[in-house]
Amino acid sequence: MSDDLMTIREMCDAFEVTPRTLRFYEAKELLFPIRDGQKRLFTRRDRGRLKLILRGKRFGFSLEDIRQLLDLYDLDDQKNMQLTRTLEMAERRKSEMQSQRDEIDATIAELEEQIALGRKMLAEQKTHAA
Numbered sequence: 001m002s003d004d005l006m007t008i009r010e011m012c013d014a015f016e017v018t019p020r021t022l023r024f025y026e027a028k029e030l031l032f033p034i035r036d037g038q039k040r041l042f043t044r045r046d047r048g049r050l051k052l053i054l055r056g057k058r059f060g061f062s063l064e065d066i067r068q069l070l071d072l073y074d075l076d077d078q079k080n081m082q083l084t085r086t087l088e089m090a091e092r093r094k095s096e097m098q099s100q101r102d103e104i105d106a107t108i109a110e111l112e113e114q115i116a117l118g119r120k121m122l123a124e125q126k127t128h129a130a
Contacts, residue, residue: 053066
């Protein structure tokens with residue numbers, strides 16, 4: 001097997017994904033393995049794309065966002081458009097995540113207040129019962 005080509009099993013092992021995941025990304029036209037009968041052979045380009053797909057998913061990008069970024073890679077503009085769009089999307093996602101974090105922090109603070117109130121009420125009940 002060429003160093004540039006990997007089987008589906010090798011891809012699964014290297015990226016800790018399932019064959020189903022790889023087939024899903026192929027069906028969504030995010031990966032384009034070489035078909036050799038029933039066998040799928042993944043190129044270096046596929047590995048690079050999968051790495052970006054998994055990173056994008058970890059950051060919370062939609063598959064459509066990821067597809068758009070990957071498609072921009074093929075433009076012949078020294079990758080300026082892809083980088084510009086990636087930065088825009090990353091900044092938007094970061095802002096969304098910070099908002100979510102702020103909401104979670106506020107909810108945790110409120111929950112801590114309720115827990116403290118509940119403990120105080122329970123302690124008072126124990127005091128009156130004694």
